[in-house]
Amino acid sequence: MTKVRPKVRVPKTAKVGDVVKIKTLISHRMESGIRKDKKGNVIPRDIIQSFEAQFEGEPFFSVDMHPAISADPYFAFYFKVPGSGEFTFIWRDEKGQNWSLKRKLAVS
């Protein structure tokens, strides 16, 4: 299995009130649990079920995912800048494992 690796793209600087675009991606196979291998055995389900974006600890965007989200879940969404601060991005799978990333935003 390939390593699960999250990535985000956020601007480093912005002005207060700007609406900025955030792009996130996490490498994950999102195994639906209904595919079968060559021998006909069901490949066990393994999906990331939630994603949350926080700014200064306050969640502002989240996703509930189901198996119909493609492998390597990608999201692009928007954020209205209230001031300088730090983003936290968290992904969680169904087994309780999680991955996170932090990014700083400075208001110019």
Added chain:
Amino acid sequence: MKTKTKTKPHIHIMDRRHFIIGAGLAGGQIAAILANAPSFKIDTAHARAKDYKSALQEVLKGATPSQELLSIKMPEIAENGNVVSVTLDASAAQQQGKNINALYVFATENPWPYVATFKLSKLSGQPSVTSRMRLARSQKVIALAAVDDGSFLLAETFVKVTIGGCGG
């Protein structure tokens, strides 16, 4: 005559991987998967309704959505059902003073129609989101937007799928 050196096609690593998955499925497995899907038992609490109408009702709870101010953008034809881009946009509703709490996507013909819920907030800036989803076959895809006054907006589109996506 001098042969032109072939330029290496620039393929993003993800696309290549999806291509491999897609190619594997095309080799006869897809029919088996689709045939098996309806009888497959869902074993987690996270799974939802199996037909899209009841999945929609879980969100709407009897409310009638209005078909305006929300858009769903997907390709008309998707060559690979494993990775189909989808963009939901309720900016038109925001411009009319409606705050959007959440956006939903339903794939009407997938084994599990409920695809995802995107929850927004006041810091979201613009009620718009882009993601990538799987489509098992050609089908109608429905988007819902939940407005903070309790009403709903609905938009739909039809996507023709050449190679079906694995799973729901």
